[in-house]
Amino acid sequence: DADVTQTPRNRITKTGKRIMLECSQTKGHDRMYWYRQDPGLGLRLIYYSFDVKDINKGEISDGYSVSRQAQAKFSLSLESAIPNQTALYFCATSEADSSSYNEQFFGPGTRLTVL
Amino acid sequence: AQSVTQLGSHVSVSEGALVLLRCNYSSSVPPYLFWYVQYPNQGLQLLLKYTSAATLVKGINGFEAEFKKSETSFHLTKPSAHMRDAAEYFCAVSSGGSYIPTFGRGTSLIVHP
Numbered sequence: 001d002a003d004v005t006q007t008p009r010n011r012i013t014k015t016g017k018r019i020m021l022e023c024s025q026t027k028g029h030d031r032m033y034w035y036r037q038d039p040g041l042g043l044r045l046i047y048y049s050f051d052v053k054d055i056n057k058g059e060i061s062d063g064y065s066v067s068r069q070a071q072a073k074f075s076l077s078l079e080s081a082i083p084n085q086t087a088l089y090f091c092a093t094s095e096a097d098s099s100s101y102n103e104q105f106f107g108p109g110t111r112l113t114v115l
Numbered sequence: 116a117q118s119v120t121q122l123g124s125h126v127s128v129s130e131g132a133l134v135l136l137r138c139n140y141s142s143s144v145p146p147y148l149f150w151y152v153q154y155p156n157q158g159l160q161l162l163l164k165y166t167s168a169a170t171l172v173k174g175i176n177g178f179e180a181e182f183k184k185s186e187t188s189f190h191l192t193k194p195s196a197h198m199r200d201a202a203e204y205f206c207a208v209s210s211g212g213s214y215i216p217t218f219g220r221g222t223s224l225i226v227h228p
Contacts, residue, residue, distance in 0.1 A: 004158075035168050035218075040124060040221075041220055042121075042218045042219055042220040042221050043205065043218040044206060044218075045158075045215065048215065050213075058215075087147035090158055090159070092159075098214075101147045101164060101166050101209065101214065102147070102215070102216060103149065103161055103164060103170060103216040104149075104151070104159070104161075104207075104216060105202060106151075106159045106160065107158050108156075108158045109157075109158050
């Protein structure tokens with residue numbers, strides 16, 4: 001089945017460590033997104049990419065970076081993790097076709113804990 | 116600019132009772148509106164969407180929502196709650212050139228036997 005996958009699903013790390021979260025999709029979508037979910041705050045957009053050469057900052061990009069290695073792969077990095085980056089992270093995709101209205105297709109999430 | 120407000124972080128109903136989850140939006144241009152559901156330990160999935168066609172939108176699992184421009188609302192309803200409806204529900208709005216969505220803070224639906 002066409003899908004959005006994320007690795008790892010769970011990660012515990014220490015303050016100051018570099019962490020990479022990976023996202024792959026087989027949906028053939030051009031657009032990819034990274035969100036973080038915190039209790040009571042909903043989903044907030046970190047970065048998004050409309051194609052391989054297009055990377056854009058979202059609402060809360062400070063402390064994060066991304067890499068779009070291919071149409072199907074979009075990675076999120078925390079260069080030096082800090083405890084307030086403990087959250088649930090979601091990758092999502094959408095079609096570029098305007099008739100899709102940018103409906104989002106989500107991966108299962110990565111639960112990151114920074115000690 | 117666009118924003119979404121979901122009234123009530125938690126809604127508790129009895130099985131078989133009406134479900135009403137409230138969403139109000141703000142947008143300077145005609146919006147597209149979405150409801151997503153997140154079951155425990157899963158990602159979000161689309162319940163339904165409003166895209167300027169019919170104002171009453173039917174979705175999966177018996178849910179529906181009505182777009183009311185005069186009230187800037189897009190409330191989600193279901194006539195009879197099931198235990199399996201217990202989940203987190205997110206309202207989202209997208210508008211403007213890139214249509215990047217903005218999500219509400221979510222409402223946790225609790226269903227009692």
